[in-house]
Amino acid sequence: MDVACHMAMDIIKPQDSDFRDIPEEILTDSRYMPHFKVCIGAIDGTHIPVSISPEDQLPYIGRKGIPTQNVMAGCDFNMKFIFAVAG
Template sequence: MIDATDREFKNIPRQILNDSRYMPYFKDCIGAIDGTHVDARISPEKKVRYIGRHGVTTQNVMAVCDFNMCFTFIMAGWEGSAHDSRIYKKATREPCWNFPHPPAGNFKKIT
């Protein structure tokens, strides 16, 4: 299972805490989100939905990494034609996907 090591996100990562360029702007940041397209082999009847902007069949995959470059969330299987924002909205707005939201005001400094 892919999950955050500190599911309650109680600590500000050292990479942010000890760098004045990032504090206080990213003090509540828990990681980075990015999407990528992965080559896909799709049955002919479903193929059109999976054709991405470069004209090949792909799956659009969203991944979240923490500051240790460990995956904390992955959402795969979306059609290549699906926009990144559509996947993000689905993952963050529906509790069943278990997206790693940081609790508001729950951080403490790591010294």
């Protein structure tokens, strides 16, 4: 988990950290503008299978019966990760 947090700080970050620019996909499409002009991307969560020692697995067993880690991630309009958190 510590590795994912360090990766998020070093690698997963927006190109424009102030989010000043409106993405071209929103700016040029009347279906989205002005409704999503402050949108910076899309966010979703998923469970990722993990390897954990048998004695520590119980809290991580998901609905499919295998150990997983819940990860939430956000992408910008260029499909680049701008946010990720494991928890």
